[in-house]
Structures are given as C-alpha cells and as structure tokens.
Amino acid sequence: MSIELENIVQKAILEAIETAVTRVPRDVWNALNNAYQREQCERAKEVLRTMIESVRVAAKERIPLCQDTGLPVFYIEIGEQFPIKRRVLEIVKSCVRKATELGILRPNAVDPVTNRNSGDNTGRYVPITEVSIVDGDRLRVTYIPKGGGSEYVSRLYMVSPTRGFEELVKRVLEAVVDAGPKPCPPTIVAVGIGGTADIAEKVSRRLFVERRVGERHRDSRVGELEVKLLEKINSLGIGPAGLGGSVTALDLWIDYGYRHPATFAIAITFSCWALRRASIEVDRYGHIYRDPLDFWEPP
Amino acid sequence: MAVFRIELPIENRGVLKEMRVGDTVYITGTVVTLRDLGHRRAVEMLKRGEKLPVDLRGLAVFHAGPIVRRVGEEWKIVSIGPTTSARMDIYVYDLVKLSGVALIVGKGGMGVNARRACREFGAVYVELVGGTAPLITKAIRGVEAVYWLDLGVPEAMWVLRVENLGPAIVTIDTEGRDLHEEVMSRAYEVVKSLV
Numbered sequence: 170m171s172i173e174l175e176n177i178v179q180k181a182i183l184e185a186i187e188t189a190v191t192r193v194p195r196d197v198w199n200a201l202n203n204a205y206q207r208e209q210c211e212r213a214k215e216v217l218r219t220m221i222e223s224v225r226v227a228a229k230e231r232i233p234l235c236q237d238t239g240l241p242v243f244y245i246e247i248g249e250q251f252p253i254k255r256r257v258l259e260i261v262k263s264c265v266r267k268a269t270e271l272g273i274l275r276p277n278a279v280d281p282v283t284n285r286n287s288g289d290n291t292g293r294y295v296p297i298t299e300v301s302i303v304d305g306d307r308l309r310v311t312y313i314p315k316g317g318g319s320e321y322v323s324r325l326y327m328v329s330p331t332r333g334f335e336e337l338v339k340r341v342l343e344a345v346v347d348a349g350p351k352p353c354p355p356t357i358v359a360v361g362i363g364g365t366a367d368i369a370e371k372v373s374r375r376l377f378v379e380r381r382v383g384e385r386h387r388d389s390r391v392g393e394l395e396v397k398l399l400e401k402i403n404s405l406g407i408g409p410a411g412l413g414g415s416v417t418a419l420d421l422w423i424d425y426g427y428r429h430p431a432t433f434a435i436a437i438t439f440s441c442w443a444l445r446r447a448s449i450e451v452d453r454y455g456h457i458y459r460d461p462l463d464f465w466e467p468p
Numbered sequence: 469m470a471v472f473r474i475e476l477p478i479e480n481r482g483v484l485k486e487m488r489v490g491d492t493v494y495i496t497g498t499v500v501t502l503r504d505l506g507h508r509r510a511v512e513m514l515k516r517g518e519k520l521p522v523d524l525r526g527l528a529v530f531h532a533g534p535i536v537r538r539v540g541e542e543w544k545i546v547s548i549g550p551t552t553s554a555r556m557d558i559y560v561y562d563l564v565k566l567s568g569v570a571l572i573v574g575k576g577g578m579g580v581n582a583r584r585a586c587r588e589f590g591a592v593y594v595e596l597v598g599g600t601a602p603l604i605t606k607a608i609r610g611v612e613a614v615y616w617l618d619l620g621v622p623e624a625m626w627v628l629r630v631e632n633l634g635p636a637i638v639t640i641d642t643e644g645r646d647l648h649e650e651v652m653s654r655a656y657e658v659v660k661s662l663v
C-alpha cells in the first residue's frame with residue numbers, strides 16, 4: 170500500500186507542477202480580464218490582450234506560460250494520520266527532478282559560490298519547502314514557483330513602530346515605483362508585518378497561497394487599507410508591462426503577525442501577473458482532490 | 469500608434485527612423501540571442517577587432533535564454549521569452565557601435581547607454597511582453613545555428629529564424645526617447661504627491 174500511495178503522491182505532485190506552470194489560477198484570469206475591460210489606454214489593452222492570449226495557448230498546448238519557471242516553492246500540509254509522512258520531502262524532490270528532466274521546468278538552481286547550475290532544480294535549500302503538520306489524513310501540496318524578475322524587487326524594512334502603518338503606505342508605494350517594469354506588471358503585491366524580519370517575510374509570502382484576488386483581509390480595518398493602497402498604486406500610471414496605463418497591480422494583500430514593542434518589520438513581495446499556483450490533496454486511501462481554482466481550462 | 473512589419477537583415481535603415489516610442493513592430497528574419505555572458509564575450513571580441521560567429525549588421529539581438537530540446541541533429545526551441553534587458557545596458561553601447569545591430573529585443577526597459585546608442589547609431593529597442601513565451605515560441609521557425617554552448621544553453625548564441633515575432637513595442641527610438649523613462653518619471657511625481 171505504501172509504495173502504491175507513494176506513486177499516487179508522485180503523480181499528483183507532478184500534475185500540480187505541470188498545471189501550475191502552464192496557466193494562471195482562475196481568480197487571476199478573471200482579474201486580467203477585468204483589467205482588460207477597465208483599461209482605457211490602447212497600448213495597455215494590447216499588452217493585456219497578449220497576456221490573456223498567452224494563458225490560453227499555454228494551457229491548451231500544455232507549455233510553460235513563462236520560460237522562467239522560477240525557483241520551485243512548495244507549501245506542504247501533512248495530516249497527522251497520513252501514512253507516508255517521512256517520505257513526502259523526498260518525493261517532492263524527485264518530482265522536481267522529473268519535471269526538469271521532462272522539460273516542464275527550466276533548471277534554475279545555481280550554486281552562489283561556483284555559479285554552477287545544478288541542472289535539476291535541486292540544491293541546498295532548493296526546492297524551497299514550508300511544512301506543517303495538521304489534523305486529518307490528507308496531504309496537501311501547493312506548488313507556487315517564484316520567478317527571478319519579481320523576486321529581484323522584494324523589499325524588507327524595519328521601521329519605527331510608532332509610525333508603522335504610515336511607513337507601510339510610503340514604503341509600498343516606493344517599492345512599486347522602484348520595481349517599475351521589472352516584476353512584469355500588473356503585479357500582485359503582498360505585504361507582511363511581523364515582529365521579526367523572517368516572520369514578516371513568511372506572512373507576506375504565504376498570502377500567495379492563502380488569498381485569492383479580490384478577497385479582503387477579515388479584519389475590515391486592514392481590508393480597507395488594502396483597498397486604499399491598491400487605488401494609490403493604480404494611480405501611478407505604470408501600467409501593464411510598465412508601458413503606461415491604469416492597471417499597475419491586480420491586487421494588494423496585507424497580513425500580520427504580532428510584533429515586539431520595539432519592532433515593526435515590513436516585508437513586501439511581488440508576484441508577476443503570471444502568478445502560477447496549484448494545490449492538490451491526497452488522502453490516506455490515495456484519493457486525489459484538486460483545487461478547482463487552480464486546475465481548470467481557460468475558454 | 470503605427471504598426472511596422474520588418475524583415476531582417478534590414479536593408480533600408482531609414483525605416484528605423486520612422487519608428488516612434490509606443491509603435492508596434494512585427495519581426496521576420498534572423499534574430500540572435502545574447503544574454504549577460506554572451507554580451508560580455510561579444511563586446512570583448514569586437515573590441516579586439518575579431519569577428520563574431522555571425523555578422524550582426526542589420527539583425528536583431530534578442531535578450532533571451534531558451535529552453536531547448538535536441539531532436540536528432542536538430543535543436544528545437546521548447547520555450548523562449550525576453551529576459552530583463554537592464555542588465556545588458558552596460559554592454560549595449562559598444563555592441564551597437566561595433567556590430568551594427570539594428571534592433572534590440574528584450575523586456576523591462578534599458579538605460580542611459582541604450583538611449584545613447586540608439587540615438588547615435590540609429591538603432592531601436594523594442595519589448596516583448598514577459599510571460600508570453602507560448603506566443604513568442606510560435607513565431608520561431610527554426611534554429612539556424614548555435615555558438616558558444618560552452619556558456620551553457622541559456623547563455624549561448626542562438627541564431628533563430630522568426631516569422632511575425634510580436635507585438636513588440638518600441639520603447640527607445642532613434643531620437644533616444646525612452647517610453648519607460650517618461651512613464652516612470654511621472655510615477656515618481658505621483659508618489660511624491662501621495663507620501
């Protein structure tokens with residue numbers, strides 16, 4: 170049974186990888202189409218039309234949406250009663266190797282000391298994995314690759330705690346203009362607040378797994394700030410591909426962890442318009458459950 | 469906004485002078501990929517007075533590193549799309565000056581050296597949209613040659629035949645006007661008024 174289950178998990182993760190890199194999730198697709206409707210600038214409309222067409226062709230022909238298939242990142246939830254817990258990370262690694270071999274992923278893992286590319290998307294701390302143990306008998310794996318263009322413009326600030334939210338607004342706007350065309354706008358901007366720098370980063374990055382475009386923070390004060398800040402970003406005129414226009418970001422999300430009295434860490438992470446994500450679950454009997462927002466065929 | 473359909477190698481460079489920032493270009497003919505290490509090598513060779521494996525005069529340089537597959541004797545481009553051009557700005561002036569390249573294809577804009585090169589030597593910088601590799605790859609008709617594989621597949625010099633590669637948007641024209649610079653300087657003004 171356990172070998173059989175291992176094979177099922179492997180197949181499921183490979184399917185998630187392939188699905189993720191060959192389309193955007195449905196919420197992002199809807200946002201792109203809304204942006205196309207809203208956009209007034211002709212040039213910006215043409216750019217958005219090209220993006221939408223690209224998603225269609227990528228999904229139909231099952232080819233990567235972007236040649237930069239990013240660094241492999243996995244969020245993994247292992248149910249307490251899921252049988253092959255100890256094998257999961259090994260299976261994930263083997264799936265990354267396999268997907269690279271099949272030409273689904275471009276080899277992107279480079280040794281910083283020797284500049285040698287490992288060739289199979291694995292290496293020290295790659296694939297990047299965040300694992301948690303949860304209740305139940307299911308394994309949930311979310312694959313969410315991170316491209317170089319959008320990672321290049323990430324920001325982290327330790328600001329004065331008495332001016333936390335004022336600083337946040339200012340730093341986000343500055344990060345967006347400094348990023349300019351580099352992260353392939355319209356982007357999704359994720360802002361994490363925390364006591365320590367690493368928690369701010371973690372909270373910010375988790376948003377790409379937890380949140381859907383258009384979904385607001387459950388605390389309405391934070392939700393309102395999200396709306397206001399998004400409006401400000403979209404008044405900058407950077408536009409799709411940074412060529413001018415009114416849609417610079419598809420959404421902006423904020424989340425937080427408690428802070429220390431003396432600290433206020435702000436992490437700002439971008440996703441390019443080509444957000445790629447797929448969540449898949451396998452239960453102890455080998456049944457597979459696919460997130461319908463991620464596993465879908467564009468019209 | 470005008471639409472241009474051009475064939476490379478370009479015979480009449482006058483058409484480049486007609487292109488303005490914001491115009492759209494579709495490219496047919498030969499384009500040559502070069503990324504960071506390729507640029508470095510090309511410029512070093514040209515400065516020593518050596519010939520490049522392909523004469524770039526009138527051709528396009530494409531900032532891209534493809535995913536490829538070898539099928540028998542042939543190379544197949546599985547996926548290709550533009551990489552961030554800004555990294556190549558430190559090489560672009562010498563490259564355009566010494567090689568006579570007509571078009572630079574990339575994404576995300578370039579810098580002061582590209583503006584100077586375009587103005588002085590009548591070249592044009594155009595951008596493809598990031599994340600549209602499926603459409604770009606469809607325009608690739610074949611691999612004519614590949615050089616410098618010792619730099620690795622993405623960094624090698626891929627000589628590609630393309631048909632109707634586009635839409636590519638002109639963001640630096642032969643007058644040295646830069647669309648990104650205009651868009652971004654307005655954006656910085658807005659930010660100043662907001663914070």
Ligand code: SF4
Binds near residue numbers: 235316351
């Ligand atoms: S930032 Fe642009 S080039 Fe990089 S992965 Fe995203 S769409 Fe592709």
